[in-house]
Amino acid sequence: MRLHRNLVFAVIDGLIEIFNEGGYADKVIAKQLKRDKRWGSRDRSFIAETTYDIVRWKRLYAAIADVGEPFERKDLWRLFAVWCTLRGIKLPDWPQFEETPTRRIKGRFDEFSNIRKLRESIPDWLDELGEKELGDKWDAEIAALNKQAPVILRVNRLKTNIGELQQKLVEEGHETENLKAYKDALQLQERANVFTTQAFKDGLFEVQDASSQLVAPYLGVEPGMRVIDACAGAGGKALHLAAEMDNKGQLIALDIYANKLKELKRRARRAGAFNIETRAIDSTKVIKKLHNSADRVLLDAPCTGLGVLSRNPDAKWKLQPDFVAKIQETQQTILRDYSKMVKPGGKMVYATCSILPSENQEQVKKFLKSEEGKNFSIEKQKTVLSSESGYDGFYMCLMVKKDEKK
CATH class of the missing domain: 1.10.940 (N-utilizing Substance Protein B Homolog; Chain A)
Incomplete structure (x- = not known):
């Protein structure tokens, strides 16, 4: 070279x-x-x-x-x-x-x-934390998180299918591999800037890691439901949920940052996702109005992001030990406050892109012991380690709210 x-x-x-x-x-x-x-x-x-x-x-x-x-x-x-x-x-x-x-x-x-x-190449405190929480798995996990992340696309089924998209990308000079274990995922064979492709401009796909693509289907949404994405951000998972719902029903995207929701609206227009309604959480009233109303609630909670270090390597230098404790308080608050939007018999997914049990299983256990969580039970939960999957580290837990009438 x-x-x-x-x-x-x-x-x-x-x-x-x-x-x-x-x-x-x-x-x-x-x-x-x-x-x-x-x-x-x-x-x-x-x-x-x-x-x-x-x-x-x-x-x-x-x-x-x-x-x-x-x-x-x-x-x-x-x-x-x-x-x-x-x-x-x-x-x-x-x-x-x-x-x-x-x-x-x-x-x-x-x-x-x-x-x-x-x-x-990690700070002392992070090495100690990883070993404390993951034990023998930490060696393999941090090594996997230091590898360059592959570029994964999510096919937008509102506009196309995997076969059609693959063909269109070939015509634009991009070969992809079908990831059979992930129903909507394609992996680029060679890294490239796919945001300049006509296929992207036409809303035929989003760039979204394979592990992240597991979250929306985990919620088990159906067309016609009322679904809330309570920490929607710029909407990667909301767009996936819209496709899972076939654009039918109501999908309410909430976030405390209005500028992120503005970006979500733009992305939704490109994707042809018409059942998304955005609402900024500018007061407690926004959540209160939705109490006991949702068939499904997604809590893609803010976290340390330790599962996505391969994508954001500078995060390990910006992250500080005191942030870990603070974000865990925020996660518990979100679980207790936002779970009130689930109607009796409804379901909720708590998800993070962290690999730490203290942000994942421990948070769920703590929530289930709380006043707000006593009517919820775990239906299933999944931990995705980068060292085992080859993709981002993730956690997701599906909980069901008891229906007292039944």
Whole structure:
């Protein structure tokens, strides 16, 4: 591989913003990709994937390069040199790479590969938490979460089917593989920006991880039901629910952030999902009005996001120990308050993209012991580990509310 100076500079500039200025990797990379209109798909791919790679392995590379935060510009060039050396990429004769100790880099890599928190490039507290909660499974799980996430599409059955979509994507130059264990999923054989395809513009698919695609079907919705997606965000699962309902019935998408619901409306128009109604939770009245009214409620709760580190590697550097405790309080509040919207005989799914039992099974146990949860019982629950599935880590629990009349 021959390195191009302007592409490497884009990577270094992006890393400064992510590491030193608190920028979110996805937004920083999106901005960097707009720097030069002449860049082709291969150039953009290099910038995005190299930046994500160095973000993912920040602690390991910094230890090998013997540099610490906040990083100076020369430190980031050293991290980049480590990245190149470990991938067997020949360093060009640039001033920034003078006296790069290639042999020492490989030696230190071998040395640090024996220490899990360095090998997997994670903060001490996160390594301790993972081991405490997952025990023997933590080794394999954190290794899986450090792998690059595949690009998975969800076929929008309101507009097309898997066979038709595959054919349309082939015509646009994208080969996909049918994931038989996931009824609506296709996996891109080669990573690409599919958002520019006509098929995407026509609303024929969404980009959604295979594990995330398990959540909507888990709720067991049917056409004609009243369904509430109580933490809808920008609506990935709401759109899936609309397809599961065949656009029939009422699907109410709630969120505390009105701007996310605005994005959901835009996505729903593109997807042809016409049974979605958005409501911002701007007071407690919004929830109270819906008490005992829903056949199904989805609580896709805010969480640490530890199951999606392969997709958001900068999250492990932004996440702080005190946030874990705070988010668990929020999860319990959501379970107790929002479960009141389920009507007697109705069902609710509590889901997170976390792998921690303290955010998952323990939260459900605590809820079932509460006043608000005493009429609920578990019908089924599922933990998806990245190390076992090859996709995001997820948890989902289906609960039924007792119908006193029966």
